[in-house]
Amino acid sequence: TPLNKSGELYGAGFDVMFNLLPEEDFNLWVGLGTTYMPKQEFASCLASESNANYTLTFDEKVKIKAYDLRFMVMPEWNITESLALGLRLGVGICHYSGDDAETLSLSDAYGSASMRNTYSYSETLFRAILGVQAHWAITEQLGALAYCQAYLGNEADLKIDGEKVGEFD
DSSP states (O other), X not given: OOOEEOOOOOOEEEEEEEESSOOSSEEEEEXXXXXXXEEEEEEEXXXXXXXXSEEEEEEEEEEEEEEEEEEEEEEEEESSXXXXXXXXXXXEEEEEEEEEEEEEEEEXXXXXXXXXXXXXXXXXXXXXXXXXXXXXXXXXXXXXXXXXEEEESOOEEEEETTEEEEEEO
């Protein structure tokens, strides 16, 4: 039975931006940011076989955590006095790590036994960042930012004993 992806993963990010070139119609921001994703279940598998003599169960859980550090350049064009649209261009260092735990259990008329194997993995990647943003200046020192960005480059592969079993981005 293949691993079942557990759905979306969650985390938190924080960015600090400085406006290097404030103009009437244009701003050039530079920023440093980080994202942290705490350890959580990424995928799982549960398979069971039973008959009159025994029950065999295989259970696997893959957990992952990640963080990144990024440097961004964000040119933006003022649409109104408080709203600007722009680009997100940058580079980032992303680190993924976690573990895979497999449990094989056998129950029959004589009792039960189980065997557990665990594997760990870790990978660091350098990536380019490309995206768009909308920036709302609430005050001169405080703003709200909505953005969508993609990390371009190699994907992080989940490998167990050198064999690729999944990937995450």
